[in-house]
Amino acid sequence: MARLLDIIFDLILAVAAVRFIASTFRRFFGPATGHPPRSPHAGFSPGQEKQTIRGETVRDPVCGMFVSTELSHRLEWHGTFLHFCSDECLEQYQKRAAS
Ligand SMILES: [Zn+2]
Structure with a gap:
């Protein structure tokens, strides 16, 4: 037993x-079975944020104004990001670089 x-x-x-x-x-x-895999943060591209520290302030190379990297208009330039206060500055920089 x-x-x-x-x-x-x-x-x-x-x-x-x-x-x-x-x-x-x-x-x-x-x-x-069971829990579905968690989707990565929607509407957020993690690759972009690796280039710069969040909340950093950088100088606009066209007008010299200081802009937040979070709010700036970005341009990828030779592997780094350039930050502009507006699309106008960004375009101006591109035109200057092209000529
Ligand atoms: Zn500017």
């Missing part, structure tokens, strides 16, 4: 272990 209880107990442990392994597997290799 005691042996039978031992076997049942072992069986319960085995089932619990299998379930634990299965749930761990799911966590690492994507969910097969």
